[in-house]
Amino acid sequence: MKRLISLLTLLMTLLSATADDTFWLGADISGTSAIEAFGGQLYNAQGEPCENTKLMKEYGLNAARYRVWVDPRGGFSSKEDVLRLALRAKEQGMAIMIDFHYSDWWADPGKQNIPKAWEQMTYEEMCQALAKHTHETLQLLKDNGVDVKWVQVGNETTNGFLWPMGRATENMAQYAGLTQAGYEAVKAVFPDAICIVHLDGGCDPKRYKFIFEGLKEHGAKWDMIGLSVYPYWDIDAGLTKTEDETLEKAIANINQLWDLWQTPLMIVETGYDADRAEDGKLWMTRLINAARHQTNGHCQGIFYWAPEAEGHYRLGAFRNHRPTAIMDAFKEAASKQ
Template identity: 45%
Template sequence: MMNLKRHFHFLMASVLLISCSNNTPAPAEPTPVTPVTSTFAKGADISWITEMEAKGIKFYNAAGTQMEGMALMKSLGMNTIRLRVWVNPSPSYNDKADVVAKAIRAKNLGMRIMIDFHYSDNWADPGKQTKPAAWANMDLAGLKTAITNHTTDVLNELKKNNVTPEWVQVGNETNDGMLWPTGRASTNMSGFAQMINAGYDAVKAVFPQAKVIVHLANGYDNSLFRWMFDGLKSNGAKYDVIGMSLYPTWANSTWQVANQNCLNNMNDMVSRYGKEVMIVEIGMPWDQATECQAFIKDIITKTKSVSSSKGLGVLYWEPQAYNNWVGYTLGAFDNTGKPTVALNSFAD
């Protein structure tokens, strides 16, 4: 199964703009606070937020009061913000400057931060791992250097702004590697492992304490994860955490079965490789809010139960996307811009 994001990236050029009243007061600037100390990460990837704000989209709490989006996430019980990075995107959302601006906002709210390098100019997922245009003609050696330079550049800019990410993903949903065809794992596992190591070394050089994540989709698919991480192990790949996406919509099963299979897979990863695990993306249809609430509560409970306390956290993917934003329907806000009951499970 492929992650749903590749099914709608082509819709980005035809965004449905949402008009809001000009009389609504602007949300107050967040007050800097001390970072949270919770060890279990509960949060969201809200990388769309600056683009949504630029289109005039606003966010409201359950009472209908307008709030700044990240502060709203914190009020719902979240402590972590995940941000994707693209190399040379057009428009410039998710480039270095946009990511740093969002990361500063998250830091000022005391949120923990995960940086997600796609190593592409646009979406990277199981069905699409396209080299950035500027890297298109590079061989493996050139790509490793480019990974190093890009990773170092973005992380140094964060460091310059006193932002310290707790986790850094080296690649996004790399079910068959990244930077195709050079880093396609099914044909060049060694090359993919070398790319992972280039990213790992770059992360550790800037932020030695940051945990490096290798992220695959389909967290319920144990055979996929064994194939990939056996291959990476045999090729000397370095990483700290095994990241997973979990979308019951694509599991061909109920969410209960998907969650149980994911828990089995997480425990197997801990036992087989001795690594920590983390659910870095989840989502269900926004109009199945009650069912989604049960799904989130259950996968949080299951992740907390992972053997040796190696289940690090659960993050929702773009919950604030609403009213058919760029065709995405797996957010967790209703069409009035308020969170649904699905997100109540983050406060439990």
Template identity: 45%
Template sequence: MKLKYIFLAFVSIIALSSCSDTDTTVAETVPTYDMSGFAKGADVSWVTEMEAAGTKFYDANGRETECLKLLKSMGVNSIRLRVWVDPTDGWNGKQDVLAKALRAKALGFRVMIDFHYSDSWADPAHQTKPAAWANDNLDQLKVDVAKHTTDVLQTLKDKGVDVEWVQVGNETPTGMLWKEGAYSDTDQSSFAQLINAGYDAVKSVYPNAQVIIHVDKGNLLGRFTWLFDGLKANGAKWDVIGMSLYPEDSDWETETGDCLSNIKTLEDRYGCKVVLSEVGMPWDSENAGAFMAKLVTGCKAINGCLGVFYWEPECYNSWEGYSKGVFDNSGKATSTLNIFKQ
């Protein structure tokens, strides 16, 4: 296990230090974009695994460039990283997250940490407890959540990483750590207790970090009010509501408009900020750039919206079957994120 993590850290260090002469030229010639204020973000959690597999990244002119530096030149100012508890291959585990966070720190990015509280993917269809927590009851799971959250964040803090946002759970419209932490009409307290265990752990390490509860399908208002009304009634604590939005060509305008309307409604209803934690559209869609322009422009016009994070923009050539990055099949950057330069 230790050798696995040492290898992951070595891969990330090599990637950070192996910038070519061409890469340096790109960094010197692009404008410097604002790294504060509205978050123009990217979840790049796959980047170390992609690099280990030999993946290369190229700017719009075809010049090979280190991935995070390239994204910065494209206007990105914030990085989001997912955390798994004990992944079998080490990717997205604590040491891999640390390696990526240090790279982000070195480039001046702001950082969001996304706890899945699982050994693999957590989303609306999967909220599986980590193997080490499989037999734990609700009271023990609260301890597990607090301990894991504190451990990862303290590791980052000890290495000088400033974390601005933390997600307690990933896409949790029906709770997390099933079945004990499932959220339903008949049990809304258990999930609220787990949220509070994570919230308190975050604040114990980073008192100023903003804690996010994240729900998919930002265009569906009822999906949010059902969850947050119940959490509020059960004393759950959060600072920010996180949304996902993945429209298709047939509905991107309607879904984007509904999402923007919902942001304002949720801000008013719960008195908190909102962030688009994940967005994406097929890389070859003729509407991808227009979608991002409409979404980002609309979000900037809402005082309560903190920013927009594109999910895994570095993916290309159907990496892991995903086709909603912002690079073409040759690894060359497209114009989808141009709105981030404004």
């Protein structure tokens, strides 16, 4: 009996370790609602109509990411819209990441606009509003049976968010306080959710040093560091000269960030020019392999941003409303899980 108990204990340990070692292959598919609302249709490689979430699952993705805006135009990426999409991901057995932009529209390193309803608020009032918005969104998901594995407290907050209130170069203490308000609101609803602070320019350690030292100094918490890794944008910004340099520097930064902060990491955004799909497949394969095998397990996954987007956005992964070869990199990686 003792031997049987020991064997069962060992088996449970091994199963637990396997679960913890999952490498997450995901995509931000927040644009699905807009495509459908305007009459768009996506197709699989065989030309058969296919809903986007199901299509991602067919390509081996095990996670989906959704952005949340506060009071968005047309209702896209509202908390109600996110619930509708998250229920589809749940049905496909996919883990879910929620990305709070804390804005009524796009938030990124070039713009972090305060929601219109919050514009006249004091710092203390804005902390309360941010916490309330975070709590209500996550509670809506929880009340409808949706579990949330990761939550981004801000999107690409390379210079903070909610400008000028939380602009990091001018008000690091307030950016940290707003981040902490979000962190605490997440934990109040989903105590086990992993809170992510996400910056762009994953190849550039200086911006990560600035933000995370500032957050630490002012008492803000995070559970995971999220990075954007885009060769196109890094080269355009002069951060790197080649795609190889972007890859090498991003992996080096991931390893350095682990050494500094001892918190896991994830590439929560990446993309490649879909007009160069075969090159994109090769690059994505290299990025996935490097993140998976050259970071000692500290990088826990990769999310492609808006693969279904095309026309107005060149770094998706579809053409003619169908997946390009770029998505094959994910399917092949999933087959090796």
